[in-house]
Amino acid sequence: MPEPISLLLLPGLLCDARLWRDQVAALAGEAECRVADTTLDDSLAGMARRVLATAPPRFALAGLSMGGYLAFEILRQAPERVTRLALLDTSARPDTPEQARRRRGLMALTRSGQFRGVTPRLLPQLVHPDHLAGPVGQAVMAMAERVGRDAFLRQQAAILGRPDSRPDLAGIRVPTLVAVGEADVLTPPELSEEIAAGIPRAVFHRIPGCGHLPPMEAPEATAALLQGWLKA
Numbered sequence: 001m002p003e004p005i006s007l008l009l010l011p012g013l014l015c016d017a018r019l020w021r022d023q024v025a026a027l028a029g030e031a032e033c034r035v036a037d038t039t040l041d042d043s044l045a046g047m048a049r050r051v052l053a054t055a056p057p058r059f060a061l062a063g064l065s066m067g068g069y070l071a072f073e074i075l076r077q078a079p080e081r082v083t084r085l086a087l088l089d090t091s092a093r094p095d096t097p098e099q100a101r102r103r104r105g106l107m108a109l110t111r112s113g114q115f116r117g118v119t120p121r122l123l124p125q126l127v128h129p130d131h132l133a134g135p136v137g138q139a140v141m142a143m144a145e146r147v148g149r150d151a152f153l154r155q156q157a158a159i160l161g162r163p164d165s166r167p168d169l170a171g172i173r174v175p176t177l178v179a180v181g182e183a184d185v186l187t188p189p190e191l192s193e194e195i196a197a198g199i200p201r202a203v204f205h206r207i208p209g210c211g212h213l214p215p216m217e218a219p220e221a222t223a224a225l226l227q228g229w230l231k232a
Contacts, residue, residue: 005083005230006059007031008051010067011038012089012213013155014118014144019064022219023226031060031230038066039151044073044158052078060230062086062177065187065212066155072165075172085199086177086229088222089184089212091191092165092198100160107156110149117144117152127211128183136216169198176202177229181210181217203229 007027009020017024017035024033034055041047047070061082063071068090075082095103109115116122118141123132126140144152176199180192189206196204205225210217 004029005031006056007033007226007230008055008059008061009033009035010051010061010063010070011035012063012065012067013159014147014152015064015067015213016143016146018139018143019213019215023215023223026220026223027226027230030227036067036070038070038155039147040154042154042157044070044162045077047158048073048077052081055081057081058083060084060086062088062226063090064088064215065090066159069159069162069165072168073162076168079171082174084175084177084229084232085172086179086226087192087195088179088214089181089187089192090195091187092169092195093191094162094164095160103156103160107153110153115149115152117141117147125186125211126213127217128181128209130209131211131217136213139216140213166194166198169195170200172199172202175229175232177205177225177232178202179205179207179214179222179225181212181214182206182208183210184212186212203232 011019020035036051058081061071068087123137178192178196180189196202207214207218214222
């Protein structure tokens, strides 16, 4: 039997290994999955160095949202180590001035003792309306609480400092999957379409019935996409 593929999974902002739990289980036997800890560094460069220090020599790489920003940074630092790439619900663009202003405002509130994680008020930005009430919404809020205040501040600082990755897209030569929840309001589908158009031979999918977190909202469909991508 062939050796399992090494697959490195990168969570998004306020996400931990729970984000990818169902895909790790579904891919058992096909891939040796590792979920990176993205809570310890306040820059994408620092996150990437930490990930690369413990990663296998060569690996497939999948990232969602902030994990996609980190995937671009890993490709900048060590492109020769990445065998294939999956980018879910992310953007190659830096923050707009308005996005940066809102992000700094959230950081200021958090520093003043008002960290709220993901509250019911914020949940509609993350998941499809069908998933607001029930186990998915509850799991998203619990995940944010586990990640916590200090890691949230570090992650937001890293996101604020990210470069424009659009100039890098044409140089990505590994098999690439780009996927997005069709109802994602944080990183709308047109941003994923832009990424897919910029990467040679990238494969693009919209995932129905999903917002920003398809691995939790549509775990089987997301796992199937990753299985096909690993076999491509």
